[in-house]
Amino acid sequence: MRVPAHRDEHLPSTAPCAYHTGMTVDAAIFNRFAPFYDADYRRYTADLAAIADLAAEQGDPILELGCGTGRVLIPLAAAGHTVTGVDISPALLQQARDKIEGANYASRITLYEADLRTFDLPTKTFAFAFCTSNTLMHLTTQADQLAVLRNAHHHLRSGGLLLIDLFNPDLPRLLAVNGLQELADQWTDPASGAQVLKWSVRTVDVAEQLQETLFIYEEILPNNEVRHTVCLFTLRFLWRGEAELMLQLAGFTVEEVWGDFDGAPYTGESEHLILLARKP
Numbered sequence: 001m002r003v004p005a006h007r008d009e010h011l012p013s014t015a016p017c018a019y020h021t022g023m024t025v026d027a028a029i030f031n032r033f034a035p036f037y038d039a040d041y042r043r044y045t046a047d048l049a050a051i052a053d054l055a056a057e058q059g060d061p062i063l064e065l066g067c068g069t070g071r072v073l074i075p076l077a078a079a080g081h082t083v084t085g086v087d088i089s090p091a092l093l094q095q096a097r098d099k100i101e102g103a104n105y106a107s108r109i110t111l112y113e114a115d116l117r118t119f120d121l122p123t124k125t126f127a128f129a130f131c132t133s134n135t136l137m138h139l140t141t142q143a144d145q146l147a148v149l150r151n152a153h154h155h156l157r158s159g160g161l162l163l164i165d166l167f168n169p170d171l172p173r174l175l176a177v178n179g180l181q182e183l184a185d186q187w188t189d190p191a192s193g194a195q196v197l198k199w200s201v202r203t204v205d206v207a208e209q210l211q212e213t214l215f216i217y218e219e220i221l222p223n224n225e226v227r228h229t230v231c232l233f234t235l236r237f238l239w240r241g242e243a244e245l246m247l248q249l250a251g252f253t254v255e256e257v258w259g260d261f262d263g264a265p266y267t268g269e270s271e272h273l274i275l276l277a278r279k280p
Contacts, residue, residue, distance in 0.1 A: 027088045033231045034091035036217050037069050039187050047132050047165060048075060050261040055081055058128035058161050065116050065152060066135035070096035077105040084110045086119050117147040126156050130163040137166055137235040140210060149250035156279045162252060166273040169237040174204045174211060194219040211235045243275055252277035
């Protein structure tokens with residue numbers, strides 16, 4: 001998708017994943033978003049190759065924090081990896097299960113419905129964990145974000161690697177679209193034949209490091225019936241220094257900071273803020 005400008009062209013604006021705002025996690029809003037999830041991500045593949053390469057380097061087992069409908073997790077399992085996914089949304093997880101059912105890699109995937117801050121899995125020896133597509137930013141307090149990082153640390157083996165993918169805050173762009181309604185995307189739903197228009201309205205609070213986005217999915221059905229689904233997402237964005245310090249507080253050693261999934265060094269003009277951190 002094309003907005004905001006600091007995002008990859010085909011990454012859904014604010015990249016809604018399986019977490020929501022404030023001190024509570026609201027699975028209901030992601031259940032409401034679930035019918036549009038795969039369409040929103042239909043063109044986004046920028047992170048797949050890099051995550052696959054890291055998975056091959058680090059080995060199994062692998063943990064995905066906020067796995068959604070399995071966009072990243074399923075290709076890893078299909079490539080032979082043993083993967084566990086955690087997500088708060090039962091609707092998103094059900095879509096993942098539907099995709100996995102009957103596949104020859106199904107036995108290599110385990111899914112858990114749980115809060116990223118507090119999940120407690122039987123395995124505490126994951127070799128590689130990742131949290132892509134801004135998922136960490138759906139936790140909108142510093143304390144909650146740190147809790148996720150500490151829980152990831154708790155589930156990694158010594159020497160295990162964590163990848164965190166965030167958008168790089170572009171304040172001029174965030175302020176330029178503040179309060180504007182934009183047509184973010186459109187597509188035809190193959191199941192219903194509906195034309196889907198995705199509208200977005202963003203507001204930004206720089207002092208609190210919050211971007212709130214209202215998504216309105218307008219479905220125009222073949223019989224001209226119109227349906228609207230409204231989803232409100234809030235992201236807490238991070239600056240590089242804060243993100244690195246939070247990882248250190250969680251017990252990690254930050255090894256690399258990328259500006260994109262090709263591994264380019266991070267700069268102020270980068271699309272992404274991608275951190276690779278290792279558990280000592």
